[in-house]
Amino acid sequence: MQNFTFQNTTKIVFGRDTEEEVGQYTAEHGSKVLLHYGGGSIKKYGTYDKVVESLKKAGVDYVELGGVEPNPKLSLVKEGIKLAREENVDFILAVGGGSVIDSAKAISVGYFYDGDVWDFFTREAEITEALPIGVVLTIPAAGSESSGASVVTKMDGMYKRDIGSDLIRPQFAIMNPEITFTLPNYQTACGAVDIMAHIMERYFTNTENVELTDRLSESALKTIIKNVPEVLKNNEDYAARAEVMWTGTIAHNNLLGTGREEDWSSHGIEHELSGIYDVAHGAGLAVVFPAWMEYVYQHDLERFAQFAVRVWDVDPDFKDLEWTARQGIKKTREFFKSIGMPVTLEGLDVPADRLEEMAEKATENGPIGNFVKLDTEDVLNIYKSALK
Amino acid sequence: MQNFTFQNTTKIVFGRDTEEEVGQYTAEHGSKVLLHYGGGSIKKYGTYDKVVESLKKAGVDYVELGGVEPNPKLSLVKEGIKLAREENVDFILAVGGGSVIDSAKAISVGYFYDGDVWDFFTREAEITEALPIGVVLTIPAAGSESSGASVVTKMDGMYKRDIGSDLIRPQFAIMNPEITFTLPNYQTACGAVDIMAHIMERYFTNTENVELTDRLSESALKTIIKNVPEVLKNNEDYAARAEVMWTGTIAHNNLLGTGREEDWSSHGIEHELSGIYDVAHGAGLAVVFPAWMEYVYQHDLERFAQFAVRVWDVDPDFKDLEWTARQGIKKTREFFKSIGMPVTLEGLDVPADRLEEMAEKATENGPIGNFVKLDTEDVLNIYKSALK
Numbered sequence: 001m002q003n004f005t006f007q008n009t010t011k012i013v014f015g016r017d018t019e020e021e022v023g024q025y026t027a028e029h030g031s032k033v034l035l036h037y038g039g040g041s042i043k044k045y046g047t048y049d050k051v052v053e054s055l056k057k058a059g060v061d062y063v064e065l066g067g068v069e070p071n072p073k074l075s076l077v078k079e080g081i082k083l084a085r086e087e088n089v090d091f092i093l094a095v096g097g098g099s100v101i102d103s104a105k106a107i108s109v110g111y112f113y114d115g116d117v118w119d120f121f122t123r124e125a126e127i128t129e130a131l132p133i134g135v136v137l138t139i140p141a142a143g144s145e146s147s148g149a150s151v152v153t154k155m156d157g158m159y160k161r162d163i164g165s166d167l168i169r170p171q172f173a174i175m176n177p178e179i180t181f182t183l184p185n186y187q188t189a190c191g192a193v194d195i196m197a198h199i200m201e202r203y204f205t206n207t208e209n210v211e212l213t214d215r216l217s218e219s220a221l222k223t224i225i226k227n228v229p230e231v232l233k234n235n236e237d238y239a240a241r242a243e244v245m246w247t248g249t250i251a252h253n254n255l256l257g258t259g260r261e262e263d264w265s266s267h268g269i270e271h272e273l274s275g276i277y278d279v280a281h282g283a284g285l286a287v288v289f290p291a292w293m294e295y296v297y298q299h300d301l302e303r304f305a306q307f308a309v310r311v312w313d314v315d316p317d318f319k320d321l322e323w324t325a326r327q328g329i330k331k332t333r334e335f336f337k338s339i340g341m342p343v344t345l346e347g348l349d350v351p352a353d354r355l356e357e358m359a360e361k362a363t364e365n366g367p368i369g370n371f372v373k374l375d376t377e378d379v380l381n382i383y384k385s386a387l388k
Numbered sequence: 389m390q391n392f393t394f395q396n397t398t399k400i401v402f403g404r405d406t407e408e409e410v411g412q413y414t415a416e417h418g419s420k421v422l423l424h425y426g427g428g429s430i431k432k433y434g435t436y437d438k439v440v441e442s443l444k445k446a447g448v449d450y451v452e453l454g455g456v457e458p459n460p461k462l463s464l465v466k467e468g469i470k471l472a473r474e475e476n477v478d479f480i481l482a483v484g485g486g487s488v489i490d491s492a493k494a495i496s497v498g499y500f501y502d503g504d505v506w507d508f509f510t511r512e513a514e515i516t517e518a519l520p521i522g523v524v525l526t527i528p529a530a531g532s533e534s535s536g537a538s539v540v541t542k543m544d545g546m547y548k549r550d551i552g553s554d555l556i557r558p559q560f561a562i563m564n565p566e567i568t569f570t571l572p573n574y575q576t577a578c579g580a581v582d583i584m585a586h587i588m589e590r591y592f593t594n595t596e597n598v599e600l601t602d603r604l605s606e607s608a609l610k611t612i613i614k615n616v617p618e619v620l621k622n623n624e625d626y627a628a629r630a631e632v633m634w635t636g637t638i639a640h641n642n643l644l645g646t647g648r649e650e651d652w653s654s655h656g657i658e659h660e661l662s663g664i665y666d667v668a669h670g671a672g673l674a675v676v677f678p679a680w681m682e683y684v685y686q687h688d689l690e691r692f693a694q695f696a697v698r699v700w701d702v703d704p705d706f707k708d709l710e711w712t713a714r715q716g717i718k719k720t721r722e723f724f725k726s727i728g729m730p731v732t733l734e735g736l737d738v739p740a741d742r743l744e745e746m747a748e749k750a751t752e753n754g755p756i757g758n759f760v761k762l763d764t765e766d767v768l769n770i771y772k773s774a775l776k
Contacts, residue, residue, distance in 0.1 A: 001403070001630045001631070001634070003402060003403025003404060003406065004400075004402050004403060005399060005400060005401050005402070006399070006400040006402070007397070007398070007399035007400065008396070009395070009397045010395070011393060011395040012392075012393060012394040012395065012646075013393050014391060014392050014393070014394070014646070014647065015389070015391025015392060015647075016391060018391065208627070209627035209630065209631070211611050211614065211631050212607065212611045212631050212634055212635050212638070215607035215608075215610060215611055216604055216607050216608075216638075218607070219603035219604050219606070219607045220600065220604075222603060223599050223600045223603055226599065227599065239389065239597035242389045242597065242647070243597070243599050243600050246389070246600055246646065246647070247600050250600070250604075250643075255638075255643075258400075258402070258634065259402065259403075259630070259634070
């Protein structure tokens with residue numbers, strides 16, 4: 001186990017009807033709020049009305065900025081910064097999934113910065129101040145509700161880049177599984193893959209002696225594998241929705257990464273896909289992650305065998321760990337297929353003509369990943385192996 | 389799953405040599421510190437010197453109060469309150485295990501209260517203010533390093549009672565597994581039982597649909613079961629010590645209790661034992677917990693069967709769940725024995741003559757526990773069943 005520090009200060013408020021308490025939690029931190037959200041679904045299904053009513057009841061003033069798209073765009077972030085300054089807001093309330101929350105985080109750091117907020121994403125500026133943020137989560141997926149990270153896309157050049165700081169970790173996250181009842185199955189499945197990817201990016205490590213976090217990670221994966229098919233069959237299965245939602249937070253609040261070197265190359269490889277083709281992040285990961293596994297598994301057969309046995313209940317062949325390891329990869333891909341995810345670039349409608357460009361961009365700052373370091377050629381090989 | 393709120397703000401600083409950073413973490417919160425500790429071991433093994441040197445280097449002034457005993461006493465708490473006031477300290481640094489931390493927490497609330505600090509333990513006063521606390525943990529067991537709870541013993545009448553508030557949750561907990569190398573095996577084993585008990589008090593619940601936290605709990609238990617025997621064989625096994633230490637925190641930071649009704653009757657039953665006979669809390673739990681299990685397991689055979697299969701790798705007999713359930717209880721008790729713990733009151737040198745008195749005291753505020761509600765007679769039956 002490596003030395004580590006761990007602190008996650010976000011207050012989780014979980015369960016039925018909890019969005020009706022958002023006013024009181026917001027009032028603890030601010031009096032004038034930027035209410036940030038995405039498309040029409042929160043209005044269509046009543047969440048918007050409940051949130052606004054609760055804010056009013058708590059005496060919290062607000063201005064609105066909707067329109068956050070999946071893979072949130074820098075242009076809207078800049079609009080949000082301008083609005084937040086004009087209106088002197090002191091808090092941002094993100095009502096949505098990871099894209100809305102990430103957009104809110106970018107606004108929160110841009111608010112105090114005179115230069116271009118993109119400077120934080122290129123590491124030309126360092127985060128030293130941010131508006132406090134609160135969340136009403138509507139999609140279990142990104143884990144952004146309690147993370148200190150944000151991913152934003154700059155359309156000019158199609159760059160998808162991230163920032164990280166404890167200062168952008170939300171003050172509270174309100175999570176009512178009932179709100180997720182209306183998610184389309186495709187979006188639920190994309191979220192499930194994203195959650196699993198967050199766990200697996202930490203699971204595949206070269207750090208030895210990480211038994212507790214290995215086991216906790218396997219528990220979280222098994223919970224997703226069991227409950228997501230239930231949710232897809234019955235969208236209003238509260239118990240299963242709740243398991244998925246809480247696991248989504250645990251997957252990315254960094255508990256599972258304590259004491260371990262993490263990998264994150266699959267996320268990097270996927271970001272170029274969704275940066276250029278605007279595909280859903282989870283769907284992109286369903287294609288990339290198994291391809292990455294096949295490319296690297298021989299680096300540590302024992303770990304991949306453990307993954308196969310403990311996560312997928314594969315009956316191990318101790319004389320043929322390679323076979324055992326491959327069963328785990330096979331089952332991962334089969335699971336993604338079974339929940340309706342594409343597992344090839346073709347299935348994702350991504351053509352073969354810009355793979356070199358994506359591989360170059362994914363590695364523009366040098367090799368990526370830690371489990372196995374991947375250079376441009378490795379990334380290109382992974383894209384190619386995922387074509388069909 | 390029940391509705392819940394979850395927030396744990398303690399910063400964990402984990403790994404080799406981390407105690408040498410205590411000065412800088414302390415300086416973030418205070419400038420004059422009450423340095424609180426137990427007996428001679430932190431001086432004997434060099435931890436005291438490292439802590440004091442780090443405080444000095446960070447320019448933090450301090451006064452000392454040592455002498456905390458296992459099952460920390462109200463009398464020393466009062467001494468600490470007096471000293472803290474006289475010296476105008478603004479922070480308490482607890483260097484030790486659960487007893488030292490709990491004593492520090494009691495001082496931190498008493499500091500601001502004009503009445504008798506025991507009023508908080510009898511619920512006659514409510515906690516509204518507390519000095520901030522930091523911890524250098526030397527014994528993985530109580531989980532007090534990131535909990536909002538404290539247990540103190542009043543010798544007059546031999547009462548062992550608790551308080552709970554987010555205000556007494558430590559600001560930081562420094563955890564270096566190397567510091568635990570010098571723990572005697574008996575103390576390591578007592579700690580292991582306490583850690584397991586914290587998990588099991590949450591595991592045995594009537595709340596349905598708690599799959600994630602079930603699995604996380606099973607992971608934590610398996611980690612203890614695997615690593616504690618390693619530590620007892622080789623006291624300086626860093627990897628195994630680290631697993632035990634981090635699991636001890638996870639066991640009691642309340643993550644594993646999210647969304648579940650918890651039980652806590654075994655702790656209540658044990659507190660009367662250690663209140664009167666001053667036995668080690670973990671040793672008392674090793675006697676009480678299996679006796680409690682045998683008394684209540686028929687209330688939910690499926691849950692006890694799951695415990696047997698998932699935690700203890702029992703091969704289930706689906707036609708005889710009772711047999712399956714009993715195997716888990718048997719293996720729990722055998723494990724406690726195998727790590728040198730007593731599993732009867734006789735083994736704990738507790739005579740039979742005050743069982744009624746203890747049963748009365750344990751239930752003086754009414755029935756205890758939630759998995760099965762236990763009245764005075766139930767508690768007496770459990771004590772009696774544990775005699776030999």
